[in-house]
Amino acid sequence: MRLEIVSQTRNQPLAEDYIENYVKVSEFYEYNPWDQGEWERRASDLTRAWCGARSGEHAASEEAGAVDGHSHGCTAAVAAKTAPRADRSALVSALTAYNSRVGNAAAAMDAIEQLRDRESLVVTGGQQAGLFGGPLYNVYKAVTVIQAAREASRQLNRTVIPVYWIAGEDHDWDEVNHLFYLNNDVKIRKVKIDAPKPYIRTSVSRLVLDETAWLKALEQLDESLIDSEHKRGLMKKLQEITSSSATLTDAFAQLMAWLFGHHGLVLIDSDDPAIRAIEAPMFAALIDQNKAVNDTLVHSDSMLRASGYKPQADVSANGANLFMFNKSGRVLLQRENEMFLDKKGKHSYSKQQLLELAEEQPTLFSNNVMTRPLMQEFLFPVLATVLGNAEIAYWGLTKRAFHELDMQMPILLPRLEFTLMDNTIHKYMNHYQLSFDDTKNRFESWRNEWLAQQDDIAYQDRFAEIREKLAAEYHQLIELVEAINPSLRTLGETNLERIDEQIRYYESKTSEAKEHKYEAELRRLDLIASSLMPLSKPQERGYNVIAYINRFGTNWIDELVDNPIPVDGQHRIYYV
Template sequence: MQMETFHWKKNQILAEDYIVQADQAQTLFPYHFGNSDDWQSRVQWLERSNHPLIADRGLLVEVLRAYNERIGNSQAALDQVAALADKKALAVVGGQQAGLFGGSLLVLYKAITLIQSARQWSAKLARPVVPVFWIAGEDHDFDEVNHIYTLTQAQQIDKIKIDHPTGIRTSVSKLPIAPETWREALEALDQSLMDTEFKASLLAKLEQAVVGGASLSDAFARWMAVIFGEYGLVLIDSDEPALRALESSMFEQIVLQNEALTASLLKSQDEVKQAGYQVQADVAEDGANIFVFAGGQRLLLRREGELFTDKKNDFLYTKEQLHDIAVTTPEQLSNNVMTRPLMQEFLFPVLATVLGPGEIAYWALTKQAFEQFGMKMPIIVPRLEFTLIEGTVQKQMNKYDIALEDVLERFEEKKQAWLDAQDTLQLNERFDAAKKDFRESYAPLVESLAAINPGVKKLGDTNLLKILEQIDYLQNKAGDAYKTQFDAALRQLERIRLTILPLAKPQERVYNGCAYMNRYGNDWLRNLVETSIPVDGLHRVYYL
């Protein structure tokens, strides 16, 4: 496996500073993933922590077992679920929305980071450490997860999507997708993928994942189980009704301590600003930081005096009514981006959580909220990052002397420099010289015409400009004709750009993994899972 590291600077300055342990960032987090002592400290804190806001471990294991059996997860994953029953067992947890056909590549990399971190620290601590993937099925942003992108043989970026089945703003997990919709999406993927020895098997497995009019969340869970189940990855949908029942007591406290929760978030927000960073998510002073399912929709609540209400004031609740919902029908509630970390901590013995750069930035807003509920923010592990470079693309990069950094920072300049180097006729220089010579010899002649007649001088000026325009026209046409000699090269250069920076974004945020599984099978994924890769916040280029 050929791989090299690259420092791809994060868009989130706070995440970048956290990874390199900058002083101003370290004050916002209780631990750092790079310090072995912090891992030991986290274990000790979990062992001596005796606060009441901890889910029943036995009931949690039952919920996890039932869910993972339902999605067809492997025996290795079920063994990890059983291992969690051990009071000494810990968990490494991370999550993502339920994307179509697995979503973008970064989802796979997050799962790999979970598996690797759990395996590493289980060995170091000599105790069970279980990798848990938290599927954000409660999320209602359907347009964010209903599509994938693939790069076709014609070097077009194809978008494959499914339409919202109802148009109602509710959780993705509550939206079954019709069998014919799934069939159309699979056919579109089939058309987009090249024919290979792996294609039939890949499509057959995907078809099994969507059978029965599955929701995006169910299909995602089944597919992730197919890919990572053998490595013991435990999956859970945040919107699973049985899990909601287990969350009841935490929802109670979120309701009862709601004003204090907001105050703690605002305090952390001020700390983030004082440290010199922009906040990733604004904390509203009247925000309740929980959603309610009402009228068939998922609605974010806010406080209005003594009441809790949605944005349009269609639904009103007293604190007592909302507390009653938390006790009797907790499936009517769901977390927002600020309370999900707290719920995760309530449910699992979280040794560490795996996050992307944006997530690291908004988790900084939760430090005081953890403390408000007698908890402590876990160790934050930055997700592994990769760019996949196929062998042909690698050869082309070597051929044109283009590095990853060139694509990110100066691609057009490098491309033009290569084209200029091929210009043995030096067309631009010769045309420019011809225009200069013409102007120098013709302009004085035109100027002298003024002595004859001003009208003739004006005609001469116009004539001069027209001749220069015609030379420019010929220069452009000659340049275009010359470039056609390099059409193949230009296509290869464009393939490099589309591989590394599609839609002006990192590859891992755009492309879906199925295209790579279709071309190369699963060996490349297996290598990433089974090869020990340091978690250091660096980006890795993986040559296929």
């Protein structure tokens, strides 16, 4: 496996400083990810927090109960003030049921059982449930979670379990209902799946798709994917997945289980009813301390702005940071005096009413971007969480919210970033001496400069010279004619404009002829750009994984998992 680190611009100043200059932003985060001592401190903090918390959990023993026989202080741990924590036994049962339903591998099921060890830790990361896996960065986030968990387990000599959080509670259908890839005509193709009708704005995990929608999406893929040795098996696998999937979340989970289950990756759907039941105490805490939690977010927003950063997420003084489900779908709550209202003002609740609903019907509730990190901390002993740059930035708002609930923000790890480079693209780039940096940041200007350099007769200079000479001589003619009849000056200038227009038209047709002459080479250059920066986006954000599995199989993904790669926030070219 060949990897090459390349320079990058993150376009997110807070994340840039977090990765490159942590001290500068340490007031917004809890632990320095680049200091091994901080990992040990986080592990100790979690031991105290989870050993001090019970939350209805029936431990087999009041001792440490470490599966591997090692003790890391759970017996002696004393939590002076402990936040509510999930019932691990119930969590294991819920995860076992869900992962079994989506066909996860034995290694993942074994990892779930390891959660019974009250000293086990987890590394998390996740994303929305995109069509057929969503953008490539979903895959890279899973790779990072597994890599980070494995390395942390080695460094700390503790069980560390990789967990992928599928944001099935999210309602942004238009963000997850499509994918892009290079088709068999070497053009960017979009495949989109139709929403169920009637459509309501609810969580993706609650939108049930019919067989026709799945078949239509599969047909689009089958028609335009490049023929390869892997295509038949891939399409068969996708048909198996979709035939047993009621929702996008179901299909996404089965795909991730296929790709990563044998590496021990545990999956969780944030909208799983069994998980919601476990979350009831945390929803109660978020309701009971709602204003105090939101006040910390507003304060952090002000602090970030004062430090010169633009907050990545919007917070408001009356934000409740929770959604509720009703007949209209997933609706954001707001606080008004002592009441909670949905955004449209159609429903209102007192705090007591919400507390009762949280206990009796927790599936009515859902987290927003600010409370999801808090809920994750309630559910799991999160050693670290893997995030993209934008996520690192908005998590910077939450440190004081964690503290308000007697919790601590976990270690934040930037996910691994890759650009896949095949032999053909690499050969073309070498031939044209086109760098990855030029392709990423200034391709159009580079392309135009290259084409101009192919002009062996310098026709653009000749056209400019002729226009200049003609204009000079014609203006002299206009001056002479004006002496005969001043009214003819305007006619002369208009005539010159028409002549210049015709010369420019002739020049444009010359340019077209030249492009036609170099059409094959320009197609190669455009293929480079389409492969590495589709739609002017980084490859990992523009393309889906399916086309790459179709071309290369799944071994390249296993290689990313099996070969240790430093989780250091750098971007790498992966030569496949």
